[in-house]
Amino acid sequence: MKLAKKDWFFIVLIVVVVGVFWAISGEVRTKKVPLDTNHKRFYDAFAQGAGKLDLDRQCVECHHEKPGGIPFPKNHPVKPADGPMRCLFCHKFK
Ligand code: HEC
Ligand code: HEC
DSSP states (O other): OOOOHHHHHHHHHHHHHHHHHHHHHHHHHSOOOOOSTTTHHHHHHHHTTOOHHHHHHHHTTTBSSSTTOBOOOTTOOOOOTTSSOOHHHHSOOO
């Protein structure tokens, strides 16, 4: 069977749709910010209207950057060149 141009279009469309579903499910799998004593003040500040960008900068007090900080898993996304990591963009509040 020879594939016509419109068949290829259909195949590409299916691949894109599956890819989008995969990407969405990946985001949902990302761990949420735990609601515990270490993180409660971020929940409180956010509820009182603090910007996520300001809160992002405070995560590194404990996570990753300081010596003795909690390390990221090996496959963790890296810091963008143009600013701080957007922790709360990926790790949602509960
Ligand atoms: C581009 C998206 C993204 C950004 C930005 C990001 N993370 Fe992650 N993080 C992930 C993914 C994906 C994983 C691995 C899957 C998982 O365990 O949630 C992960 C894992 C983690 C884990 C380990 C969870 C565990 O116990 O397995 C911690 C802790 C963490 N991130 C904290 C942070 C902090 C703090 C920041 C900001 C400095 C940050 N992340 C920024 C996507 C991101
Ligand atoms: C006071 C220190 C401290 C600060 C500040 C802090 N964390 Fe954490 N975080 C911890 C500790 C300790 C753990 C591991 C134990 C736990 O799950 O609470 C952790 C674990 C995590 C995890 C993994 C949870 C899991 O299910 O494995 C994520 C995601 C995370 N933090 C995100 C953040 C984000 C986003 C911020 C900034 C808004 C932040 N943390 C700020 C101490 C901190």
